[in-house]
Amino acid sequence: MNISRIEQRVLHALAQGGCIRHTRGPNGRVIETLCVTREGFILADCTPAIFSALRRKRLIESRASQPYRISDLGRRSVRAQANNR
Template identity: 40%
Template sequence: MNITRAEQRILHLLAQGGWIELEKDEQGRIAAAHCHTRDNWRFAGFDVDLFRRLKRRNAVASKGGGPYRITRRGLELVRARQDNR
């Protein structure tokens, strides 16, 4: 399955140990999404639309109310690269 360059970039960050945190408004809807690298740097090119596309493809998931991390499906979608851990 083809994924966009932005999705590929985020999946690489997540495969190296990054995570996604969500901010919700009073009604419980997603107001903002932030992607963090394994060094806790915030990635600037990430928004709610990109998060929804990754979630729709089952590339990210949350367990027990924690932050969103990459799934096995996400690891299959990401292209092999030398610096992935």
């Protein structure tokens, strides 16, 4: 599966225990996403477009109306994070 660098970064943060909180507009569509790492930091790369791509590929999921977390498929798809500096 082709996963972009930004999607990999978001998945890596989720695999370490982070979550994605989202806000819906009056029409029911997601208008704002907030990726929170396990340390409580905010990942700026998680845009609504990246969020939709991850959901479409079934790499993240929400259970019982909880914040989105990485799915089993997402865990198998994420690669070790390169040390980019």
